[in-house]
Amino acid sequence: MSTTPSRRVGGLLVLLLATAGLVGTGSGAEAAPVTVNLCATQGSLSLPGPATPTIWGFSTTATSGDCGAATATLPGPVLNFDQGDVVTLNVTNALPGTRSLHFEIPGITFDPGPVEAASGATVAVTFTASAPGTYLYQSSGDAGRQTAMGLYGAMVVNSSTPNQAYGDATTAYAVQKVLVLSALDPDFNAAPDSFDLNDYTATYWMINGQSYPDTAGGINAAPNQRLLLRYVNAGFDNTTMALLGLHEHVVARDARLVPHAFDAAAETIPAGATEDAIVTMPASPAPPVAAGYALYNRQLHLTNGVLNTPTPAAGGMLTFIHP
Amino acid sequence: MAKRTPPLGLAVALVAATALTVAVQQDAGALPAGFPKTGMVCTPGSLAGGARTFNLIAKTGHIATPDGNSVFMWSYANADAPDNGAFQSPGPVLCANQGETVTVNLTNTLSEPSSVIFPGQDSPVTASGGSAGLLTQEAGASGGTVSYSFQASEPGTYLYESGSDPAKQDEMGLYGALVIRPSIGANYAYGADTQFNPAHEYLLMLADIDPALHHAVETGATYDFNALRDRYFTINGRSFPDTIQDNGSALLPTQPYGSLVRIQPNTPASTLPSLVRMINVGSSNHPFHPHGNHTTQIAQDGRTVARTEHFGETIGSGQTEDFLLRWEDQDHWNPANNPFPVTQPNYRNLTFKDGNTFYSGSPYLGYKGTLPTGTVSQNICGEWYFPWHSHALNEFTNFDEGFGGMGTLLRVDPPGGCFTVAASTSIVGGTLVGGNVSALAAADGSYYQVGPKTTNKTGNMTSGATTMTVASASGFPTTGQYYVRVQNEVMRVTGGQGTTTWTVARAQLGTAAAAHNGTLPVSALATDWTATFSGLPAGATNLKVTYTGRNCGNTTGTGCTAIASNLPQQTVSVCNFAVAPVGCPAATSPGWTTLPAPPAQPQAVGSTDVASTWSLPTSGTFVGASGSYKGQVKVLVHNQRWTAPNPTPFSTGGNFMQLVYDAP
Numbered sequence: 001m002s003t004t005p006s007r008r009v010g011g012l013l014v015l016l017l018a019t020a021g022l023v024g025t026g027s028g029a030e031a032a033p034v035t036v037n038l039c040a041t042q043g044s045l046s047l048p049g050p051a052t053p054t055i056w057g058f059s060t061t062a063t064s065g066d067c068g069a070a071t072a073t074l075p076g077p078v079l080n081f082d083q084g085d086v087v088t089l090n091v092t093n094a095l096p097g098t099r100s101l102h103f104e105i106p107g108i109t110f111d112p113g114p115v116e117a118a119s120g121a122t123v124a125v126t127f128t129a130s131a132p133g134t135y136l137y138q139s140s141g142d143a144g145r146q147t148a149m150g151l152y153g154a155m156v157v158n159s160s161t162p163n164q165a166y167g168d169a170t171t172a173y174a175v176q177k178v179l180v181l182s183a184l185d186p187d188f189n190a191a192p193d194s195f196d197l198n199d200y201t202a203t204y205w206m207i208n209g210q211s212y213p214d215t216a217g218g219i220n221a222a223p224n225q226r227l228l229l230r231y232v233n234a235g236f237d238n239t240t241m242a243l244l245g246l247h248e249h250v251v252a253r254d255a256r257l258v259p260h261a262f263d264a265a266a267e268t269i270p271a272g273a274t275e276d277a278i279v280t281m282p283a284s285p286a287p288p289v290a291a292g293y294a295l296y297n298r299q300l301h302l303t304n305g306v307l308n309t310p311t312p313a314a315g316g317m318l319t320f321i322h323p
Numbered sequence: 324m325a326k327r328t329p330p331l332g333l334a335v336a337l338v339a340a341t342a343l344t345v346a347v348q349q350d351a352g353a354l355p356a357g358f359p360k361t362g363m364v365c366t367p368g369s370l371a372g373g374a375r376t377f378n379l380i381a382k383t384g385h386i387a388t389p390d391g392n393s394v395f396m397w398s399y400a401n402a403d404a405p406d407n408g409a410f411q412s413p414g415p416v417l418c419a420n421q422g423e424t425v426t427v428n429l430t431n432t433l434s435e436p437s438s439v440i441f442p443g444q445d446s447p448v449t450a451s452g453g454s455a456g457l458l459t460q461e462a463g464a465s466g467g468t469v470s471y472s473f474q475a476s477e478p479g480t481y482l483y484e485s486g487s488d489p490a491k492q493d494e495m496g497l498y499g500a501l502v503i504r505p506s507i508g509a510n511y512a513y514g515a516d517t518q519f520n521p522a523h524e525y526l527l528m529l530a531d532i533d534p535a536l537h538h539a540v541e542t543g544a545t546y547d548f549n550a551l552r553d554r555y556f557t558i559n560g561r562s563f564p565d566t567i568q569d570n571g572s573a574l575l576p577t578q579p580y581g582s583l584v585r586i587q588p589n590t591p592a593s594t595l596p597s598l599v600r601m602i603n604v605g606s607s608n609h610p611f612h613p614h615g616n617h618t619t620q621i622a623q624d625g626r627t628v629a630r631t632e633h634f635g636e637t638i639g640s641g642q643t644e645d646f647l648l649r650w651e652d653q654d655h656w657n658p659a660n661n662p663f664p665v666t667q668p669n670y671r672n673l674t675f676k677d678g679n680t681f682y683s684g685s686p687y688l689g690y691k692g693t694l695p696t697g698t699v700s701q702n703i704c705g706e707w708y709f710p711w712h713s714h715a716l717n718e719f720t721n722f723d724e725g726f727g728g729m730g731t732l733l734r735v736d737p738p739g740g741c742f743t744v745a746a747s748t749s750i751v752g753g754t755l756v757g758g759n760v761s762a763l764a765a766a767d768g769s770y771y772q773v774g775p776k777t778t779n780k781t782g783n784m785t786s787g788a789t790t791m792t793v794a795s796a797s798g799f800p801t802t803g804q805y806y807v808r809v810q811n812e813v814m815r816v817t818g819g820q821g822t823t824t825w826t827v828a829r830a831q832l833g834t835a836a837a838a839h840n841g842t843l844p845v846s847a848l849a850t851d852w853t854a855t856f857s858g859l860p861a862g863a864t865n866l867k868v869t870y871t872g873r874n875c876g877n878t879t880g881t882g883c884t885a886i887a888s889n890l891p892q893q894t895v896s897v898c899n900f901a902v903a904p905v906g907c908p909a910a911t912s913p914g915w916t917t918l919p920a921p922p923a924q925p926q927a928v929g930s931t932d933v934a935s936t937w938s939l940p941t942s943g944t945f946v947g948a949s950g951s952y953k954g955q956v957k958v959l960v961h962n963q964r965w966t967a968p969n970p971t972p973f974s975t976g977g978n979f980m981q982l983v984y985d986a987p
Contacts, residue, residue, distance in 0.1 A: 203549045238608055240639040244442055244458060244486075247626060260629030265443040266641035268608055286447035288440065288459040288486070296458075298641035300490040300548075300606040308545040311435060312490055314457050 034081060035088040037064040040117075040139060040151055042096050043072030045184070047204050048211050048304045048315055053186040055150035056095055058137075064090035065122045074209040075180040075234060076153030079137060081129040083160045088126045093117035095146075097193070102141040105155060106272060107133075107255050116141075132159035132166050133255025134178070134230040134274040145192050148185075148200075150209075152234035154178045154274075157255070165228055165276050170261065171251050173228035173278055177219045180208050181269065181317065182235040183301070202236070205301035205317040212302070212318035218292055219321045227279040227321065229295075233269040239317070242266040242298035245287050246321075248277035266298050285323030292320035354579055355405065360569040360987075361583045363526040363600065365418035365502065366401055374424045375475075377417050378402035379439065381431045381462070381485075381497060384410030386578050388555055389565050390721045394534050395541035397433060397495035399483075410577050412560040413528060413604070414499025417483065419475045421506040426472045427483070431462035438462060439471055440486035441501065442641060443625045446474040458486035478505035478513055479625025480600040480643040482528075490548050494536060496560075498604035500528055503625070512598050512645055513627050519647060523597035525584045527711075529638060529729060530557045531605035531718070553607065556718040556729035558582040563712070563719075563730035582731040584711065588652035588688075588738045596647040603638040609729060610637045612714040616733065618646035635714055652738050658687050659765035670695050681708040681732070689737030703860050703986040704741030709733040740865065741986040745854035748977075751910040751959070752776060752800045752851030756974050757881055763854060763980045766871050766934070770976035774878040775847040780809060786836040791825050793845055803911020806831060806848040806963070809839045813848065813965065832965050849963035850975040851910035853898075856956040859946050862987035866945065866956070868918060870895055871934040871979040874962055878974045883930050890927035891964035891973050895937065898957035901944040906952055907959065915959050916940055928962065932978055956982055 039061050044052045058076030061067060081087055093101035101117040103125055110125045117123040139151035156178065165171035183202035188195045207215050221227040229248060233239050247263040253275050269275045287293045296302060297317035304315030358364045368377040379399040386394050399414030400406060406415070419425050431437040438461040441448055450460030453469030462469040485497035505511050510521040531553035539546035558566050559580035567583045568574060586597050599618060603609055617632040622645040638644055655661055667686060675682070675698045683702035684692030690705045702708075712719045712730035721727030744764040748771060756772035763771050776798035780791050791814070799805070801821035806813050813834045818826030830836040874891040876884030895918050898907035902914035917924055918937035926933060939945050947955040962975045 201549050240608060240641060242442055242641045244440055245448070246445055247443070247624065262623060262628040263626035264642075265624035266639055268637065268639040268642075282445075286449070288448050288450070289455060289457070294458050298606075298639070299608070300493055300640075302490045303548045306547055306549060308547050310539070310543060310545055311488060312548055314488075316490075 032082075033086045033088070035090065036079060037061045037090045037092070038076070039067035039070035039092045039094050040101055041067055041070045041072045041094045045074050045150070045209060047184075047206075048214055051186060051204070051305055053184060053189040053204075055189060056146060056192075057150045058153055061092075065092050067092050067094035070094065072150070074150035074206075075182065076137070076151070078153065078178050079155040080158070081155070082158045083129060083132045085129045085157075086126070087129055088124055090122050090124050091117055092122040093119055095119070099146075100141055101139045101146065101151075103137070103139055105135050105137045107131075107135055129157040131255060132157045133252060134165075134232060134276055135255055136232045136234055136272065136274055138234065142192070147234070148236065149189060149192050150184075152180070152182065154180050154230065154232040156230060165230075166252060166257055168251075168257055171228075171257070171276070171278070172226060174225040175221050176228035176230060178208070178230045178232065180232045180234050181239050181241070182206050182209075182233075183237060186305075202301075203305050205297055207317055207319050211304050212315050215319040216291065218319045219295070221279070221281045221321060221323065223281050223283050223285055223323060225281050227281060229277045229279060231269045231275040231277070233271050233273055236271055237299070238268055238270045240266055240268040240298045241317075242294075242296055243279070243321075244294040244296070246279055246282075246293050248279045250275060250277045252276040279321065281321075281323060287320075287323065292322040295319050295321060354571045358570055361525075361581060361585045362522070362570075363416060363502070363524050364570050364580065366415035367418055369403065370423070373422065374426065375419045376426045376428065377415075378428045379414065379430070380408050381429060381433050381437045382408070382410055383433065384412065384577050386412050386560060387565070387575060388721055389562050389727055390724060392534065392722070394532060394555065395537045397492060397497050397540075399429075399439075399497060399499055402430065411579055412496050412577055413530065413580070414483070414497070416500045416502065416526060416580070418502045418504065420504050420509075421475055421478045423475045424472060425475050426470060428470045429462050429468060431464065431467045431469075433464060435464050436461040436467065436487050437464075437485055437492060437497065438469060438487045439483050441471070441473060441481065441483050443479065443481040443643070444473050444476075446476040448473040456487050458489070461487050475503045477625055478503045478511075479622060480512075480526075480602060480645050481625050482602050482604055482641070482643060484604060491536070491540070493604070494533065494551070494606060495540060496530070496532075498528075498530065500526055500600070500602055502526075502600065512600075513622060517621055517627070517647070518595060519598035520593070520595040523586055524600075525582070525597065526580070526600045526602070527558050527582050527584075527611075527731070528560075528602040529605055529609045529611070529713070530560070530603075531555070531607055531729075532557065534722075551606070553605075553718075554722045556605075556609075556713060556720070558729055558731050562721050563727050566731040583734060584648075584731065585734040585736065586648065586650055587736045587740070588650045590738050596649040599646040599648055600643065601638050601646065602643045603640055606640055607715075607718075608637050608639045609718065610635055610714045611711070613646075613648075613709070613711050613733065615709040616648065616650070618648050621645050621647055650735055652688065656687055657765070658685065658690055660767045688735065689742055704743065704984075705737065706741065706986070707735040709735070736986065740867075740983045741863070742981045742983045743856050743859065744981050745958075746857040747855045748852055749855070750798065750852045751908075752798070752805065752847060752849055752961075753975075754798050756879060760854070763977050766932075766979035768978065770873075770978055771852075772875075772881075772974055772976045773850045773852045774974035775850055775972055777844055777846045779842050780839065780845050781842050783840040784838060786838050787829070789827055789829070791827050791845075793823050793825060796821050796823055796825075799847060800851065800910045802909045805911065806965075808846045808848055809843055810837065811835075812837050812839070846972055848965060849910075849961060851959060851961050852975070852977070853907070854958045854960070854977075854980050856958075856982045857954055859954045859956060859982070859984065860986055861954070863946065863984040864987075865985040866939045867936050867983040868895065868897065868939065868958055869934065869936040869979070869981050869983060870958070870960065870977070871932050872928065872960065872975060872977045873930050873932050874928050874964070874973050874975050875930050876971065876973055878972050883976065885930045886973060887929075889964065890929040891962045891975070892925035893928040893933070894925040894961045895935070896959040896961065897939055897945050898959070899943040899945060900947045900952055906947075907957055910959065910961065916943055916945075934979070936983075
């Protein structure tokens with residue numbers, strides 16, 4: 001899902017973007033009250049293999065509390081707001097069983113009020129999107145088991161300056177890509193309440209809920225374009241992503257500018273953290289392979305599923321930036 | 324190249340191979356002639372007109388681990404001399420200069436396609452030959468070839484590794500370091516503010532190994548990559564304590580790279596920092612702890628960063644980080660005249676692990692102390708050791724046994740080198756005025772003071788007599804010719820040395836012969852004393868003698884009467900143990916070799932301390948090699964004074980004497 005910054009008005013457009021996995025609001029020029037309805041439901045994920053593990057995921061709905069038509073996605077839709085938006089999130093817990101959903105966005109202080117939704121109930125959290133940046137939203141209920149099941153997604157707060165990730169001009173970009181990193185153990189997902197977490201062994205490593213080769217669609221950026229990569233590590237592991245053939249300029253972590261931006265060819269995004277890095281595409285791109293510049297998990301999580309084989313097929317957390 | 328000792332695990336195979344007179348496992352070369360024992364060793368490849376070429380072979384082999392295991396590995400070998408394709412782990416350290424065109428030709432002898440990728444190289448890497456693979460062009464299995472070429476555009480520390488089947492091939496060991504030196508000079512890491520001491524450039528490449536995977540690959544068995552559990556953790560392909568063995572150690576024929584970091588404190592004459600290049604080619608992020616020290620990070624992934632200081636820094640998988648290390652002996656603590664203002668702990672409250680320690684027995688840099696009975700010291704000259712290791716302590720093990728794994732040592736030698744002070748003194752021409760050998764241990768104003776020997780002559784002596792009878796020859800030289808003074812005449816003793824009847828030549832040094840009747844004092848004109856250093860480690864090099872001393876106008880008492888003119892002439896010599904009589908027993912023994920200039924000798928030394936340092940002569944056996952002289956260095960301090968027409972006596976005070984050397 002590669003996007004250029006969206007500037008849109010009206011509820012209808014919100015719905016359209018929701019279908020595309022992008023939810024947001026605002027004219028960009030002025031802050032506005034925004035309401036997004038989220039449902040947490042059970043669904044399934046399509047992974048190479050093929051595998052279709054059960055997941056719990058967020059999705060958006062037109063009507064608060066009505067999850068009848070909701071389809072769980074992993075990760076959840078990208079919540080896209082403009083700096084200054086006054087946001088209301090109506091989060092409905094339609095998860096199986098009787099469990100409480102605990103909603104949180106690290107780095108965002110909600111207005112006083114409950115953040116838990118009992119089974120079948122809806123909780124409204126409100127906040128002002130005062131600081132631009134890349135955030136992670138998640139449900140940490142069931143002592144984190146809900147996160148591991150897939151209840152997470154990215155939230156982007158657009159800077160009030162168009163085509164800039166932050167107020168600083170060094171964060172200007174032409175195109176951007178949200179990259180939600182996570183991992184999944186189908187055995188856990190099959191028995192989320194009873195699984196012994198000491199036995200947790202992730203076998204699928206995903207970018208935006210997909211493992212290679214499903215990620216082969218990749219990221220597009222034209223020569224000389226500045227490509228903003230918004231990393232969101234929703235997984236359990238500190239994840240080192242390598243970029244082969246280019247450096248990325250790391251400008252922010254956890255939705256705050258770093259004091260000294262730097263160039264990296266392999267960069268570790270801690271579990272639960274976010275990071276913004278800008279790749280400047282060469283004037284004459286010549287990547288090592290036709291697919292483009294590989295962006296991949298350097299911890300070698302590059303396989304799919306349990307593979308008792310002498311030579312595994314390529315998979316896992318791998319995609320390409322296409323010139 | 325000479326055959327080296329194989330690891331234990333290969334012993335049986337080696338016996339069989341030798342019997343068949345087929346090629347055995349060759350040395351891990353990658354070490355050009357004259358390689359240093361510690362520090363980074365480059366494989367230079369070949370250079371022709373700005374084009375540098377490396378020829379690599381992807382192949383299989385084994386490494387040894389400290390617990391006695393032998394692990395099957397894949398790696399890159401250097402196809403060129405002196406290695407000629409001998410297996411080594413990790414791959415050779417490829418060094419190039421900024422601006423060069425680097426070509427890497429790969430021949431793949433593995434059973435599946437393989438390749439090389441160059442993370443961090445932003446200049447396009449063009450490939451020729453082979454076939455398209457996942458991340459780059461690949462060389463086919465069992466002999467396929469591919470060639471890569473790129474511009475070394477930016478200086479820095481990089482890695483190279485396999486881009487094929489990376490979950491398997493990178494873990495199996497297909498990795499190595501790539502260093503690009505900046506165009507401003509090889510003694511810079513990056514820009515002008517990154518100059519380092521080229522004698523102290525280190526590479527620490529971290530990796531991890533799951534031997535179960537390696538066994539599965541060796542036997543063609545299946546393996547679940549999700550079950551990866553690393554058991555061995557390496558720096559430059561070795562696990563601790565093998566990491567502190569020298570580069571090219573014969574004990575580790577396929578693991579040529581050591582990782583001991585060895586520095587000296589900065590001094591006013593030597594202010595450049597050391598450079599530590601770190602690379603993590605493993606699949607885990609490794610928190611690396613330069614124990615007891617801060618290191619200054621200057622770069623990541625071949626690009627400079629805002630400097631930060633660390634005593635713990637996670638090197639991410641696939642990352643490189645560069646650090647400058649500077650060690651200042653700020654306080655100059657020493658036990659003699661600048662001791663710690665606190666009481667040191669009692670040994671009974673301390674533990675010396677396994678009775679084996681790198682501690683010198685003294686908390687002072689450059690000093691050795693007494694260790695508890697049964698404790699074996701690995702410490703050579705009072706140097707300090709700090710463990711540098713992964714602070715994920717499961718990685719500081721060899722198959723779960725600690726200490727081991729991802730660890731090495733930082734060795735801090737004393738400023739200027741190891742030093743030792745004299746263990747004993749001996750007067751070979753003179754008489755003790757005061758002090759003992761301990762006065763020479765520090766330049767602290769306490770003196771080992773020696774006066775010219777005196778005795779009495781007896782009987783009457785005409786102006787032409789050539790025989791003189793003395794009360795005692797004790798303290799006078801026992802061989803060789805030497806001067807003595809009786810009243811205002813100087814004579815040269817030419818015979819009867821060591822007895823009480825001397826043969827003398829009269830009217831020496833411009834004096835006039837005269838009759839000397841009755842009992843009169845006889846004084847030597849020189850002082851001669853030796854200092855002996857002991858316990859010098861075999862292989863010590865670059866020896867230097869430092870001596871600080873003076874001469875006084877008085878021969879008794881502890882004061883120093885000034886000498887204004889006709890200063891005594893001082894000559895300091897060192898014993899050549901190759902010349903008989905061995906050990907230079909007398910002041911005039913032929914083995915004494917004057918320490919060569921600078922400073923030139925003899926030197927005029929009066930009542931103000933003169934400090935001098937000499938390097939030892941280049942030829943000769945100045946460190947005793949065998950018997951009771953083993954590990955000894957003997958130094959002779961000779962002072963003589965002649966003032967016509969009325970000779971006046973003097974005494975020699977030694978304030979400080981030490982031997983400085985580079986320990987092995």
